[in-house]
Amino acid sequence: MSTTEVAKPVLPVLQDYAAIVGEPEITELRELARRLAGRHAKMVNSTAVGGGVAEILNRLVPLMEEVNVPTRWEVITGGEKFFHITKAFHNALHGAPYEGAADWFDTFLATNEENRRRMQFDEDFVVIHDPQPLALIAQRDSRPSHWVWRCHIDLSNPNEQVWDFLKPWVDRYDASLFSSPQFTRGLRIPQYLFFPTIDPLADKNRELEAVFVRGVLEQFHVDPARPILTQISRFDRLKDPVGVIRAYRLVKRYEDCQLVLAGGSATDDPEGAAVLREVEEAAGGDPDIHILNLPPWSHLEINALQRGSTIVIQKSLREGFGLTVSEALWKKKPVVASAVGGIPSQVIHKLTGMLVHSPEGTAYQIRFLLANPSFAKALGENGHQHVKEHFLLTQNLRRYLTLFLVLLEGD
Amino acid sequence: MTVSLEAKRAEQPFQFMAASYLIRIGAQPVQTLGELANSLQIGPRESIFYHTFQSLEAHHYTSFSSDFAQWALTACNEAALAEKLAIVDLREIVSLEDLRGILVQIVRDYLKEHPQAAERRAFEAFYFCEAREVTVPSGSPAWTLAELAEGIRHLGHQSLHYHFINSRLRLQLKTNDFSYWIEHSLNHPWLAARLNRIDFYNDTLDDLRQDILAILEPQEGR
Numbered sequence: 001m002s003t004t005e006v007a008k009p010v011l012p013v014l015q016d017y018a019a020i021v022g023e024p025e026i027t028e029l030r031e032l033a034r035r036l037a038g039r040h041a042k043m044v045n046s047t048a049v050g051g052g053v054a055e056i057l058n059r060l061v062p063l064m065e066e067v068n069v070p071t072r073w074e075v076i077t078g079g080e081k082f083f084h085i086t087k088a089f090h091n092a093l094h095g096a097p098y099e100g101a102a103d104w105f106d107t108f109l110a111t112n113e114e115n116r117r118r119m120q121f122d123e124d125f126v127v128i129h130d131p132q133p134l135a136l137i138a139q140r141d142s143r144p145s146h147w148v149w150r151c152h153i154d155l156s157n158p159n160e161q162v163w164d165f166l167k168p169w170v171d172r173y174d175a176s177l178f179s180s181p182q183f184t185r186g187l188r189i190p191q192y193l194f195f196p197t198i199d200p201l202a203d204k205n206r207e208l209e210a211v212f213v214r215g216v217l218e219q220f221h222v223d224p225a226r227p228i229l230t231q232i233s234r235f236d237r238l239k240d241p242v243g244v245i246r247a248y249r250l251v252k253r254y255e256d257c258q259l260v261l262a263g264g265s266a267t268d269d270p271e272g273a274a275v276l277r278e279v280e281e282a283a284g285g286d287p288d289i290h291i292l293n294l295p296p297w298s299h300l301e302i303n304a305l306q307r308g309s310t311i312v313i314q315k316s317l318r319e320g321f322g323l324t325v326s327e328a329l330w331k332k333k334p335v336v337a338s339a340v341g342g343i344p345s346q347v348i349h350k351l352t353g354m355l356v357h358s359p360e361g362t363a364y365q366i367r368f369l370l371a372n373p374s375f376a377k378a379l380g381e382n383g384h385q386h387v388k389e390h391f392l393l394t395q396n397l398r399r400y401l402t403l404f405l406v407l408l409e410g411d
Numbered sequence: 412m413t414v415s416l417e418a419k420r421a422e423q424p425f426q427f428m429a430a431s432y433l434i435r436i437g438a439q440p441v442q443t444l445g446e447l448a449n450s451l452q453i454g455p456r457e458s459i460f461y462h463t464f465q466s467l468e469a470h471h472y473t474s475f476s477s478d479f480a481q482w483a484l485t486a487c488n489e490a491a492l493a494e495k496l497a498i499v500d501l502r503e504i505v506s507l508e509d510l511r512g513i514l515v516q517i518v519r520d521y522l523k524e525h526p527q528a529a530e531r532r533a534f535e536a537f538y539f540c541e542a543r544e545v546t547v548p549s550g551s552p553a554w555t556l557a558e559l560a561e562g563i564r565h566l567g568h569q570s571l572h573y574h575f576i577n578s579r580l581r582l583q584l585k586t587n588d589f590s591y592w593i594e595h596s597l598n599h600p601w602l603a604a605r606l607n608r609i610d611f612y613n614d615t616l617d618d619l620r621q622d623i624l625a626i627l628e629p630q631e632g633r
Contacts, residue, residue, distance in 0.1 A: 024567040028429040031547050178436065181538035186438040193434035193540065348473070398569075402431040405545045 012201040033067035040123040046132035059199040092159035094318040146407040197396040203299035216304035227257040230309040235275040250363035262292040329383030334376035352383040421596035424552035430573030432542040440536035445529035448518040456507040457541035486533040560627040
């Protein structure tokens with residue numbers, strides 16, 4: 001499957017971003033790209049929809065094309081068993097126990113091999129995202145292409161059995177990209193810092209009319225007149241939706257608030273349905289808890305829910321980066337989020353949001369912000385500026401162009 | 412006959428560069444202040460520079476603009492050490508080896524007074540990083556101060572950083588690209604010195620741009 005098979009809405013062009021990041025940044029992006037003219041790149045990941053990686057690639061690839069660095073995005077295929085295995089890998093790399101069957105490593109490699117056989121790697125730069133397609137590097141031959149592994153996962157405390165299996169494959173790459181220095185593993189290959197980014201012009205983040213926001217809240221029976229606490233994330237245990245409900249209940253003792261838990265599922269996450277059932281059970285029929293299992297194309301609705309919220313929560317237990325935090329900060333929302341993964345890069349405690357470590361701490365900070373709306377507003381304003389400096393799509397484009405130039409120069 | 416600064420044409424033009432940086436993360440994390448002292452002693456000079464100068468644009472949201480000071484405060488809870496690391500007057504230092512020596516001395520002196528802090532594990536590890544720099548010529552060369560100011564108005568953040576801050580690594584910390592050109596190609600050392608006195612250490616990059624233009628623009632009109 002390639003980008004040509006992924007539905008393409010009308011996308012903004014690079015010049016459209018000048019109004020946000022300034023004309024000089026756009027001019028310089030074009031100047032950097034000019035030095036790469038004639039070079040081709042390939043991005044490979046494991047899902048075309050759902051999840052932060054697919055979202056980033058959806059927006060990044062067209063901009064790479066526009067600056068004359070033709071970039072092909074390909075998605076590996078695999079059966080239910082493969083994605084069950086890679087989900088277990090994902091959780092294990094985040095530090096969860098691993099109880100894989102004896103044949104799982106072989107199945108992983110066999111699926112990679114099947115994908116490798118049907119794919120071609122003629123590009124100058126091949127960027128492999130996350131562990132699922134990691135072993136495609138077996139295709140590497142004598143051609144002077146550059147292979148890069150983009151790890152979106154926090155590898156600070158991985159399950160050793162899974163990491164020991166994957167590491168020899170990682171070592172074959174020319175460079176690795178991590179969302180935080182804390183995520184790295186002391187690799188022999190160069191490790192570069194690559195923040196994930198959001199697209200300020202995407203439906204999920206662009207400005208919305210207040211009437212539209214209100215309409216979406218009403219559509220989901222959320223009362224705009226009372227405080228709205230929202231967590232946007234996949235129904236995934238690592239996002240701790242049940243912990244969010246616990247925090248909401250602690251706040252509810254003091255404030256007549258509502259909770260929105262909105263998310264969807266990705267094709268490479270087979271656990272979503274089970275987690276959704278657990279969340280519904282934990283909600284226990286509370287009419288002020290709104291559990292919204294949204295389809296992947298609900299970007300405008302998610303945007304409206306974030307904009308309509310009083311406070312946005314991201315109470316993950318583990319996190320790659322947590323782009324939903326940047327989405328909320330971009331909308332100038334006060335954020336209460338766990339100090340895990342890449343979240344502390346986005347939320348600087350008491351300056352761009354509030355960092356927490358437990359459901360009780362989450363409730364405590366929510367109550368504080370509800371009682372101090374001017375402080376909450378200042379956090380949102382700072383957060384917006386922080387995202388503008390570091391976490392917008394144009395910076396991601398710049399980092400890739402710079403990476404490719406560095407690779408050509410030799411590290 | 413006097414020639415106004417605005418009209419004066421330089422002997423050599425100033426070539427603006429579009430600069431971009433890729434941050435390379437070191438392989439060995441530092442877990443304690445004792446390890447920090449050792450890593451400061453033997454780490455790459457590019458890392459010393461990076462953690463002292465490169466992170467300036469993020470300064471609004473941290474207590475200190477030096478990464479070493481910020482880490483000592485937030486990860487080691489050693490506020491007094493953080494302050495000592497933060498107040499090093501960079502203008503008095505003319506080489507990275509001198510800067511390295513001063514930082515090492517500060518940490519070692521502190522640990523002599525507070526030996527219990529040397530081996531205490533930080534809340535979060537410190538990773539020595541360094542910036543890989545890529546540059547390409549950008550825009551039209553400037554022959555006059557007015558053209559220099561116009562070019563500065565149109566520089567991206569990273570390119571402004573390259574010319575005014577990262578240039579200190581190339582020029583042994585003494586000056587910046589704009590001052591160097593004004594002094595050597597326009598023969599105006601007083602103006603070069605004035606520009607070089609800007610306290611960029613406490614500025615954001617947008618503030619820095621305004622400070623530079625505030626000095627250059629009156630000269631344009633003379």
